[in-house]
Amino acid sequence: MLLSGIRGQDAAIAILRNALARDRLAHAYLFIGPAGIGKKQTALALAHAVQCQESPPDGCGACGSCVQVTAGTHPDLRVVGPEAGKQSIAIDQVRDLQRVLSLRPVQGKKKIAILEEAHLLTPQAQSALLKMVEEPSGDALLVLLTLNSASLSRPLLSRCQQVRFAPLPTPVIEEILVRTQDKDPALARTLALYSRGSMGRALVLDPEVFTEERRYVEEELQKLDAASFVDLSRVAEWLVADRVRKSAKNAETASERSNGSDRLAIVLSWYEEVLRYAVLGTEGVVRHQECLGAIAKLATRLGVDGALRQLSVVYATIQALGRNANRQLAVEDMLLQLK
């Protein structure tokens, strides 16, 4: 895909286009944003733009170089990520990149390396990478992709040009699903609404499983006030269990594999809608329309402040799970606070 084909990331694309047009690309970019929103696609589109032999600055998509970039066989492009089954990127992989980037381009204008999931770099690997970024060779271009900047060292961050990627707007995801995945428009709308702005997520959601899970969460949340501790414990156990993904083939990157927070995302979505109802009224409810009555009742009782409090409880729990907290306990505690 070319830069002109990337949807929903206008700000990021404008930064790159501007640099390409002035022939002032940085030596190292850091693309920051959630999974599945087009960071890698954009990095590859940038590779097209740089290596194309026919029509710079955007690339043509059809010349020999463009075809090689698309096929992953361009001799001056290397894409590196965590090895299968590994949760970190080790120093050896960075050294490998270093070797590649220190050579002169074989046929393209630059040597390009794309490093996926840079948040998984070990501290040693980050130090090695920093050396490389500090002494760039003239025709090297490094693009790091990361979910967040928090796990990267300050010196490394300051040496890369940071480009932020935003979650995709719902209509963009809906449109892409219909156009490229042949999805029925109503289904595309549902998937888009629950994708949380991530195309990657929209692609791995199984609509049947998801609808079933949404209904279960909706029912349980409506009964929350009357729930006993045994009930809460049962719901918590279900919420932290990893769901079975029927279409997991698109979720092979570490950051997209389910960590049990998918079901919690439905709880989050519920309280988001309560808040939206408190602010906007009926119009605010788009994901849980079948439960409009219950949402309205809860929103009236909690008010904006109360809804915000409930939301922050769920957010905090999802973050705690990311830090490997005791999952069952964390979610039980969340349900007790929501009650």
Ligand SMILES: [Zn+2]
């Ligand atoms: Zn081309």
